[in-house]
Amino acid sequence: MTSIDPQVVDYVHDVARRARVASRELALLTRAQKDAALHALADALEVGSAAVVSANQEDVERERAGGMVEGLVDRLTLTTERVRAVAQALRDVAALPDPVGEVVRGSTLANGLTIRQVRVPMGVVGMIYEARPNVTVDAAGLGLKSGNAVILRGGSAAGRTNEALVGILREALTAQGLPADAINLLTQGGRDAGRALMTARGLVDLVIPRGGASLIQTVVLESTVPVIETGVGNCHVYVDAGADLSTALAITINSKTHRPSVCNAAESLLVHTSVAADFLPKALAELAGAGVVLHTDARSGEYADTAGVAHDAVTDEHFATEFLTLEMSVAVVDDLDAALAHVQQFTSGHTEAIVTEDRAAARRWVNEVDAAAVMVNASTRFTDGGEFGFGAEIGISTQKLHARGPMALPELTTTKWVVEGDGQIR
Template identity: 50%
Template structure:
């Protein structure tokens, strides 16, 4: 895969130029990208339609087609994200910490770009733009390897962005695209120590596992989202219904959607029937634990009995597993067993119980009386996100500009020498 090596080498050279660009020059480049995406919308939609039609011919599941589809509203959301990133403070050069040495030296811990970041992802066209603009703003060149289902869309997006950069101070070579559909191209990219400074996978469990186990370069693991909503015995019923509906139904195909509902036994005959009615009307397939299934099968004929594997599943679809628990401790134990350290939520009016849940659930984002759907870089004020990290080293949760920088120590002296 010598072509992949050449792409990374070109990106490395571009990264050296990009590192010297001012915040104003990088912002001008991002605004040029936003303008070009708007102007070339018809070309982008045409390329995406070809990808969607091919995916339909290949009988791709609905959630994959949903993720693949680029329409006007999503394009506007992408463009809005580009402008938002341009408006954010540039993290490069920020002094994170200052130490005044006893001998008079000033030691500063300063944010710097990684250099070259490889992004390996599946059929999400928005990732192509989000990854590129976040990388550029944080001073990094990027090598993109998207899913083969979105090949035409990604190529059109990258060509548009690179053309936009040609009249700016940011080199167009700072965005590179691996268009080889062979999975060996991923392995080749992940083996380029010295050229690729960081790899970030975005996608399903199989892709993430492959990247983590194959890479010879540093990796930030973005995780699968098996997210839970726990309805506590002191929950407000109306709030619980609204949060569960939003977490499951607003966009089922994304990683921050709820996949399992945990509900305290005290709420089984009060809140649960209302939730089942609401989700049934929304055409959500419900898979209930034995206790709740036996209680409600006569009233809700379409419900199914859950299997143990259902609680491990990231459905990414209009499907929700349900389990009644006897205590908060049992709910937390369930999350510890089946969760993926992504996003978890409790609905309760008892602040002490909420604090206990937040302190004892191991996840990147933990919510009290709010939907898990807010685990998102744009919602957190990052403009866009490069992914949602479920690991604990370097970055955790939605990763924006700061998470795409490393740091170096810059020491200012007046001729000091060490004894």
Template identity: 55%
Template sequence: MDAVQIVGELALNARKASRSLSTATGAERKAALEAIAQAIESRSAEILAANEIDMNNARAEEMHPQMQDRLLLTADRIKGIAGGARQVAALADPLGQTLRKSTLPNGLELEQISVPFGVIGMVYEARPNVTVDAAVILLMSGNAALLRGSSTARNSNEILVNVMRDALSQTKISPDVLQLIPSEDRATTKALLTARGKVDLVIPRGSAALIRMVVDEATVPTIETGAGVCHVYVDEFADIEKALPILINSKTHRPSVCNAAETLLVHKAIAPTFLPMALKALSDAGVILHSDATAQKVADTFKIASTIATEENWSTEYGVLEMNVAVVDSVDAAADHIAQYGTNHTEAIVTENKDNAARFIALSDCAAVMVNTSTRFTDGEQMGFGAEIGISNQKLHARGPMGLEAMTTTTWIVTGDGQIRS
């Protein structure tokens, strides 16, 4: 059986099984998520053993340490994954919500309600936690899931899907609403992306290269999740005692994720005071620095390792402990830099001046703007959505961290009493 046939069969099975979701009550879907959380916790030893196989392969292939960190599961991370499922289960049911309601002059009653998309495909890289995050969000929002993870996480993904399917078999929801697409053959990815009519939506989650490939090759509708070239702008009216921890957290808390900051912008008025401290703190944290001419002079003066930034540096999503630094003349200059090199994901300003904050917000065409806080808070769980399906930096349908509501569409219900159109 070739890749197109494999994906087509899995999609058909998911479509049939999705009826058990569309007819399930909110309480039944919540119970299914709780069953999944319990199963993940009780079978953590199996999950860890499977993940260790993937980790051994990753080490043998000399995978980058930051990518290994994404792949790694620990007992605490498994507890966190189960906890995320419970957080989603505790959220309000997104289905059957009345968005608009009215009565026309002819007596027809109109109601627009939230409904599932149907069958949603996920294409993602070596992050096994996404397997569960995506599954529970899609299940709670009434959607069947086709999960196409990375071959580097094959063993981890297989056990996690098996655990979740086993848990669902004890509920009123069919286990076939979760389907794992084989990852050994890259052709299955293209088959998923072109399964128009069988799959309702595809969402990529991973590197900029993966997202671009999905958007360019898919004939199935897609939601473009975010490559993250994020910036921290330290304004002339910044409180330095706030600015330094915000900067360090934004860059170093978990540099491999899309909401980590890649460029520091500093207003010229505060640069003589702030830059020496910032460059030293970043360097001490192991961050490789690339600076514009002004920042490079400061680095040289204080004997802090840095190189002159190239045009390519400014638009690079590093995903590691590496960062660009530039000095700018104003809020508008910072916004101009971001507009040229950013990816419309997350931008942060540190300032005590409300007018400057408001102008920065108005000039920032992005999914999330952080004022006096870390870029790392652009996250579904941190923003109270439970787990997230991804962070969208496009403008159609969904933008920012995508939780349950973003995984629904709408249906119009028109109720009459015998009316006919003249």
């Protein structure tokens, strides 16, 4: 790892110390206090939406002029309607149960000691993410509700937007009599600030990266603070021999085109050879009609030719790519075993979907696919904290320890053991 500017380290550590002080105050808040603060933050965002949209337009214009692909521009863009949606997400979080203080398990021992495992805040949570300004608000809201102070290191592409958002949120906290340092944005130091954050062991309790594969890999490899790995979504839709083909078509189109710039969009389509002739010509024509660039293997390419659809030859690099735009790799497979083997080779562990009426095939898919979410006859687009009923999420964890799948409030807590007695000694 390259050396970090000492001045940047001092800056980040100072922010972390102030966040630590704020986190202790947050840990003592009642649910009513936290919920009132979340509603105040939501109201403040709506009142300040014009300033947020104006700042965001500066970011969007700069990044589009610099060549940012449209899929990422979409992720970056905030409209008045989208600001209203992120504000509503804060209200949705307020309506959720407070995980802090929840008893996970407990018992009374033979010697009379009562023991219970209780959820408590992590403390200080760092977020390192790219051009997704909605993450700024989601992280702030989930942090507040779970009793954690947050330190945000957003990508430079959303710099003006994030400053506007966090400025509004901090002012709203102060107006509620809460510490502004519950929500912090690193505005100095560039990438060194991110590195200083992920190595601030003892000051920061957890770091969550959210973005592309390169960002996540850098944080995982370089961080000395515990990390929860999130994000990369190389998701597949497999159309099985037992699929209802009209259902399969709807799921395929929705999974790919509903919002291609997000991590739960499908990037690869696998089709059982026995249904390929009936399914692929229509499916490929509809995908192409929606603007999807198709990368096909030899067999699926023949059906693309039948449908008169443009395509090019798929490569392993295509199969391994999270496109985040209107592109898709396509392959015909001989059987379920081949589909499972393909997914095992190329999955990022995010979301994998099968379309089938064959219950045995569905059971095998559920049991053998190693991913955070496995869909049976449903779009990959449902892997989302809001769709699962969790409210806003801080990311989709693709690892196996502590949290997996949509990370909402309970995943932002840890536990402590409380033991009560009346003088017992061992």
